[in-house]
Amino acid sequence: GAGVSQSPRYKVTKRGQDVALRCDPISGHVSLYWYRQALGQGPEFLTYFNYEAQQDKSGLPNDRFSAERPEGSISTLTIQRTEQRDSAMYRCASSLGLVGGRGSEETQYFGPGTRLLVL
Amino acid sequence: QQQVKQSPQSLIVQKGGISIINCAYENTAFDYFPWYQQFPGKGPALLIAIRPDVSEKKEGRFTISFNKSAKQFSLHIMDSQPGDSATYFCAASMSNRGSTLGRLYFGRGTQLTVWP
Numbered sequence: 001g002a003g004v005s006q007s008p009r010y011k012v013t014k015r016g017q018d019v020a021l022r023c024d025p026i027s028g029h030v031s032l033y034w035y036r037q038a039l040g041q042g043p044e045f046l047t048y049f050n051y052e053a054q055q056d057k058s059g060l061p062n063d064r065f066s067a068e069r070p071e072g073s074i075s076t077l078t079i080q081r082t083e084q085r086d087s088a089m090y091r092c093a094s095s096l097g098l099v100g101g102r103g104s105e106e107t108q109y110f111g112p113g114t115r116l117l118v119l
Numbered sequence: 120q121q122q123v124k125q126s127p128q129s130l131i132v133q134k135g136g137i138s139i140i141n142c143a144y145e146n147t148a149f150d151y152f153p154w155y156q157q158f159p160g161k162g163p164a165l166l167i168a169i170r171p172d173v174s175e176k177k178e179g180r181f182t183i184s185f186n187k188s189a190k191q192f193s194l195h196i197m198d199s200q201p202g203d204s205a206t207y208f209c210a211a212s213m214s215n216r217g218s219t220l221g222r223l224y225f226g227r228g229t230q231l232t233v234w235p
Contacts, residue, residue, distance in 0.1 A: 004162075033222065033223075035223075040227075040228070041227055041228065042125075042208045042210070042225030042226055042227050042228050043163065043208075043223070043225050044225070045222035045223065045224070048221065048222060055221065056221055056222060059222065091162055091163075093162075106151060106168070106212075106214075107153075107165045107168070108153075108165070108223060109164075109165075110155075110162030110163045110164065111162055112160075112161065112162050113162055
C-alpha cells in the first residue's frame with residue numbers, strides 16, 4: 001500500500017516568509033511524528049500526535065514552529081518568519097500506535113521528507 | 120545532550136566481512152531499541168528492533184546484541200554485501216504505561232561502505 005507522503009518535496013523560501021509542510025500518513029495510523037534531519041545527522045524529534053491530539057511538542061525549537069492534525073489524519077508543520085537556520089530536511093513518520101502494542105505496531109514509517117532551504 | 124551515542128561515524132568493510140556498529144545510552148527508561156537503514160535520498164527504514172527483555176535478536180544477516188547492564192547495544196551485519204552500503208542509525212524510545220511509544224532518540228549515524 002501507499003507509504004507516508006510529504007509535500008512539497010523541495011521548498012525554497014526567503015527569510016521572513018512562512019512555510020507550511022504537509023504530511024499524509026499511512027491510512028489508519030494513529031500516531032504521527034515530525035522530525036528534522038540535518039545533513040549527516042540523525043533525525044531530531046520535533047513533535048507528535050495521537051489522533052488529533054498533540055502529545056509532545058517539546059522538540060519544537062521555538063514558538064515560530066507549530067503543528068496541527070485537525071482530523072487525526074493529515075498533519076501540517078508550519079514555520080513562521082523563517083530563518084536561514086531553519087534550513088534542513090523535515091521528515092514525517094507514522095505508526096499504528098495501538099495502545100500497549102508490541103512489535104510491528106510500534107514501527108515508525110518515515111516519509112521521503114521535505115527539503116527546506118531558506119535564503 | 121545526545122541521548123544515544125553511536126560509533127563509528129564511518130565504516131568500510133570488504134564484501135563478505137562483518138560490520139559492527141555500536142550504540143550506548145544513559146536513560147534506563149528506554150525500552151525499545153530499533154535500528155534504521157537509510158539510503159541516499161530516502162527516508163530511514165526500520166531494519167530490526169529489540170526490547171531489553173532479550174539479549175540478542177537475529178533476522179537473516181542482521182543481529183542486534185543488547186547488554187542491559189552496560190547500557191549498550193550493537194548491530195552486526197554478517198556476510199556484508201555492497202547493497203548494504205547505507206547510513207545506519209540506532210535509536211531508543213520509551214513506552215508510556217498503557218500508551219503508545221513516544222519520540223525516537225537517534226544516534227548520529229554510521230556511514231557503511233562495503234567494497235566488492
